[in-house]
Amino acid sequence: MAKKKQSTKKISSSSENKPSVFAFLKTKQTQTIIGFFLLFLAFFLCIAFISFFFNWQEDQSTISQLSNKAVKSKNLLGKIGANLSHFFIYKGFGIGAFIIAFQIFRTGLFVLFQQKFAKIIISWNWALIAMLWLSITLGFVNDKFALLSGIIGFEINEYLQTFTGKTGLTIILIFVLITYLVLRYKLTFHEFLERLKQKRAEKEQKKQEEDELEVPQNDSIETDQSNKVNLTTTPTEDKKEKSEFELSVENLTPTISKHSDVSAKKEKLTLTVEEKNEEDSEPEVEIDVAIHREEEHETENLSDKLVKDFGEFDPTLELANFKFPTFNLLKQYNETISIDPEELEANKDRIVDTLKNYKIGIAEIKATVGPTITLYEIVPEAGIRISKIKNLEDDIALSLSALGIRIIAPIPGKGTIGIEVPNKKSTIVSMHSVISSKKFQESTMELPIALGKTISNETFVIDLAKMPHLLMAGATGQGKSVGLNAVLTSLLYKKHPAEVKFILVDPKKVELTLFNKIERHYLAKLPDVEEAIITDTTKVVHTLNSLCIEMDNRYDLLKAAMVRNIKEYNIKFKKRKLNPNDGHQFLPYIVLVIDEFADLIMTAGKEVETPIARLAQLARAIGIHLIVATQRPSVNVITGIIKANFPARIAFRVTSKIDSRTILDAGGADQLIGRGDLLYTAGNDINRIQCAFVDTPEVEKITDFIGSQKAYSEAFLLPEYVDDESGTSIDIDIADRDKLFKEAAEIIVTAQQGSASLLQRKLKLGYNRAGRLIDQLEAAGIVGGFEGSKARQVLVPDLVALDALLENEKNI
Numbered sequence: 001m002a003k004k005k006q007s008t009k010k011i012s013s014s015s016e017n018k019p020s021v022f023a024f025l026k027t028k029q030t031q032t033i034i035g036f037f038l039l040f041l042a043f044f045l046c047i048a049f050i051s052f053f054f055n056w057q058e059d060q061s062t063i064s065q066l067s068n069k070a071v072k073s074k075n076l077l078g079k080i081g082a083n084l085s086h087f088f089i090y091k092g093f094g095i096g097a098f099i100i101a102f103q104i105f106r107t108g109l110f111v112l113f114q115q116k117f118a119k120i121i122i123s124w125n126w127a128l129i130a131m132l133w134l135s136i137t138l139g140f141v142n143d144k145f146a147l148l149s150g151i152i153g154f155e156i157n158e159y160l161q162t163f164t165g166k167t168g169l170t171i172i173l174i175f176v177l178i179t180y181l182v183l184r185y186k187l188t189f190h191e192f193l194e195r196l197k198q199k200r201a202e203k204e205q206k207k208q209e210e211d212e213l214e215v216p217q218n219d220s221i222e223t224d225q226s227n228k229v230n231l232t233t234t235p236t237e238d239k240k241e242k243s244e245f246e247l248s249v250e251n252l253t254p255t256i257s258k259h260s261d262v263s264a265k266k267e268k269l270t271l272t273v274e275e276k277n278e279e280d281s282e283p284e285v286e287i288d289v290a291i292h293r294e295e296e297h298e299t300e301n302l303s304d305k306l307v308k309d310f311g312e313f314d315p316t317l318e319l320a321n322f323k324f325p326t327f328n329l330l331k332q333y334n335e336t337i338s339i340d341p342e343e344l345e346a347n348k349d350r351i352v353d354t355l356k357n358y359k360i361g362i363a364e365i366k367a368t369v370g371p372t373i374t375l376y377e378i379v380p381e382a383g384i385r386i387s388k389i390k391n392l393e394d395d396i397a398l399s400l401s402a403l404g405i406r407i408i409a410p411i412p413g414k415g416t417i418g419i420e421v422p423n424k425k426s427t428i429v430s431m432h433s434v435i436s437s438k439k440f441q442e443s444t445m446e447l448p449i450a451l452g453k454t455i456s457n458e459t460f461v462i463d464l465a466k467m468p469h470l471l472m473a474g475a476t477g478q479g480k481s482v483g484l485n486a487v488l489t490s491l492l493y494k495k496h497p498a499e500v501k502f503i504l505v506d507p508k509k510v511e512l513t514l515f516n517k518i519e520r521h522y523l524a525k526l527p528d529v530e531e532a533i534i535t536d537t538t539k540v541v542h543t544l545n546s547l548c549i550e551m552d553n554r555y556d557l558l559k560a561a562m563v564r565n566i567k568e569y570n571i572k573f574k575k576r577k578l579n580p581n582d583g584h585q586f587l588p589y590i591v592l593v594i595d596e597f598a599d600l601i602m603t604a605g606k607e608v609e610t611p612i613a614r615l616a617q618l619a620r621a622i623g624i625h626l627i628v629a630t631q632r633p634s635v636n637v638i639t640g641i642i643k644a645n646f647p648a649r650i651a652f653r654v655t656s657k658i659d660s661r662t663i664l665d666a667g668g669a670d671q672l673i674g675r676g677d678l679l680y681t682a683g684n685d686i687n688r689i690q691c692a693f694v695d696t697p698e699v700e701k702i703t704d705f706i707g708s709q710k711a712y713s714e715a716f717l718l719p720e721y722v723d724d725e726s727g728t729s730i731d732i733d734i735a736d737r738d739k740l741f742k743e744a745a746e747i748i749v750t751a752q753q754g755s756a757s758l759l760q761r762k763l764k765l766g767y768n769r770a771g772r773l774i775d776q777l778e779a780a781g782i783v784g785g786f787e788g789s790k791a792r793q794v795l796v797p798d799l800v801a802l803d804a805l806l807e808n809e810k811n812i
């Protein structure tokens with residue numbers, strides 16, 4: 001069992017290493033070096049090959065004497081050149097070996113221009129086939145001078161001839177050549193015919209033009225050249241009659257003598273036309289009909305074509321030069337955990353003695369020293385029930401009489417009991433150490449957060465996108481704000497401004513102000529608001545409602561794109577499968593951070609709770625994630641509905657067992673030691689983590705670093721939220737109507753869908769104006785009332801009824 005585990009570990013670690021090798025190969029420096037190396041290698045081979053053709057006989061003796069200093073080669077590139085040429089030309093493919101040099105040259109260019117690996121492989125396949133063919137053909141044509149075909153070409157040719165004879169091999173070689181040209185260069189017989197035909201048509205047209213210039217009195221009817229129909233009449237004397245000449249069916253008697261001769265493939269027909277009433281002069285009308293091949297249907301592959309032409313959509317392009325913050329902005333601390341053997345021994349003795357008092361024998365005890373606490377793992381003697389220890393949990397903690405003792409009986413997944421005892425000297429877990437950890441740097445999570453370190457000193461990384469929302473609680477001064485900063489810092493170190501936006505709610509007005517500096521990079525706000533960081537309650541209500549609108553809009557987009565979540569949506573958008581003209585756009589993740597949730601609930605109550613609950617229930621698929629922090633995790637702050645939708649919880653030290661139960665559904669948070677000591681749960685297990693420490697100067701340095709770089713012209717704008725009280729007055733004067741009112745009414749009635757976003761799309765309006773139009777349409781009785789997230793009902797069945805309604809209005 002243990003072995004099995006080890007082996008799986010090995011496999012996973014080797015697969016973890018893989019990306020780093022690829023990453024090395026993908027760096028621009030490596031590609032430049034490899035690219036130029038290949039270009040020079042190609043030149044090297046080319047010179048060696050050419051030189052070999054002149055000196056190969058003299059150099060024969062030097063081959064295979066590579067290490068003999070006395071032997072000199074005549075090849076321009078010395079013995080290596082001679083040996084390589086001998087290998088590729090003489091023993092290999094003859095002249096065909098030049099294709100290898102050429103192909104190496106192309107590969108060098110491919111690497112420099114960052115072409116796809118698959119493309120390089122394909123081009124090598126074609127080159128190898130061409131080389132083989134050339135070498136066999138040269139062997140076939142010239143069986144005297146073996147250097148042209150090389151031994152391979154010569155031998156294969158000989159071998160094939162024994163089967164098919166010379167004639168057979170000729171046929172095979174020609175057929176292979178044709179197949180190669182057809183497959184490689186997409187040359188087809190029809191294209192060939194088409195080109196011939198085009199050439200002929202051009203020739204004829206030129207001739208006609210020359211004729212016209214020579215005989216200006218001749219009439220000619222020539223339709224537009226592009227549709228390839230040329231009608232020309234032979235010269236006749238009667239000008240007037242010819243100018244009225246019309247091609248009417250009765251007048252045309254096509255004289256196609258052999259009907260069956262016109263094969264399906266024949267694309268050009270010549271019709272001779274006789275005019276009945278004219279007996280002597282027979283005007284000849286020649287009609288050239290060029291039947292074009294049916295157009296290729298490209299709509300299906302439009303996205304592939306776009307991707308081929310422009311590459312995948314890159315959301316980071318606008319800030320392509322954006323530099324992620326460097327590690328040196330973060331402070332480094334001495335993080336070597338000092339193990340004091342005396343302390344360990346003393347703790348062990350106390351644990352053993354205490355348990356003995358309760359008649360619990362210990363078979364084995366093991367200590368794991370973490371940054372702030374040490375975990376003593378105990379295997380009780382056979383026959384002792386774990387439930388007994390669990391029942392004695394409080395007594396044991398009391399007997400050990402140390403703050404921060406937590407008993408885990410049993411440790412999930414193991415049959416052991418854990419007793420966590422705080423270290424006398426705790427070690428700070430720096431943000432630097434968790435951010436620079438391999439685990440965080442190599443994580444492929446959507447929204448990775450390096451929260452801190454576990455008891456076994458491993459970096460603990462979680463994915464906010466998976467949680468999908470996070471609830472944070474802790475008494476004052478226990479590390480909540482530092483925790484929030486750690487979360488935000490993690491995202492800043494890993495996500496480009498195009499990929500994630502923050503909405504920061506900070507009623508305390510001091511905790512998150514530093515993030516103002518990165519407003520135009522990372523923050524999202526309401527359109528008419530000046531400060532992106534929200535500090536007053538009404539704005540919070542507006543922002544939350546606006547987020548609900550954003551959520552509904554995003555769901556509409558997801559529905560239109562027929563995908564289930566933001567990840568799939570963005571992948572589809574990057575592959576250019578979604579048309580921006582239909583309102584599609586790359587969707588960044590939105591992380592809403594609320595510090596001091598209790599304060600908000602106190603002042604705004606239901607107004608805040610309702611949109612939060614809505615977002616918490618629905619926003620997971622469309623990339624809106626909430627992080628809510630509170631000092632008081634009481635039930636009236638964290639209501640049932642909110643709690644149910646925040647499966648991920650972080651508890652810093654709280655003051656009572658009840659608080660611990662409210663936040664974690666279990667005790668333990670009251671036993672923590674503070675200063676970033678936390679318990680994290682995402683459902684079942686509870687992990688004790690030492691939160692990474694990031695202080696204000698560090699955050700300032702990071703925000704300065706980002707803030708000093710080129711930014712977007714403004715913060716990410718959320719949809720405008722129109723307050724119910726100010727927005728829906730029904731008495732709108734006809735004279736005050738928007739200029740686009742009629743057009744809007746027609747769009748709504750035609751589509752039979754009363755939504756502002758439809759107007760936004762069709763009339764290219766802002767949300768505000770579209771909203772006002774909808775209100776006016778409601779006042780006019782064209783659409784029904786507001787029905788939450790559903791589109792309004794359209795009350796007018798068709799355009800005729802709409803005209804009648806508007807006409808009626810005028811008469812009133």
Ligand SMILES: Nc1ncnc2c1ncn2[C@@H]1O[C@H](COP(=O)(O)OP(=O)(O)OP(=O)(O)O)[C@@H](O)[C@H]1O
Binds near residue numbers: 483675
């Ligand atoms: N992860 C940590 N490692 C070490 N020390 C920490 C850590 N987190 C917090 N501290 C210490 O605890 C102090 C208080 O932390 P913080 O300001 O985050 O508390 P808080 O819970 O936000 O308090 P309040 O709710 O009053 O704002 C910090 O100044 C710092 O000295």
